[in-house]
Amino acid sequence: MPTEPPRVVTIGVYRDRHADRTVAMMSYHLAPGVEHGARYIPDRPLLRARHEAEIARLERLVAEHQRAGHVVYAVGDSNFDSLRLAGLTSAWEGREHRPGTIGAGTRKLDDVHGPGPASRVTLLTTPSDHKAVVATRTD
16 A cells, blocks of 8 residues: 655656666655754644654655665755755755755755765756755766
8 A cells, every 4th residue: 555645745657768767756845834944943843743744754655666666856845954865865965055945045945856966956046935956967
């Protein structure tokens, strides 16, 4: 039986035309308002529990698709600074002090997680308060 997904996640599985593999793309948007400065806000325990449960479900989905033989990418807005997902590598790995995706500081709520490190990360300005992340990987 499939794992219950986070409240908002879209998963597509595609055949790679250039390599003999399938790729699972997961797009997520996790519960907002849970953190400040990469720490959970202490007076929001129910929201923290919801957010942690969403992360755990997303990590289970990543693992399920990896066990099925897919190359997995998980992209989206975690609403938590510098979130890391088990089994994948954040595009921000080694770039922790670079400008972030929201505001003028280094907060990185948005990410492109994949099977290995990103060779390049570019931020694009959007009409949103978040910048879009473009990650280049050699895989």
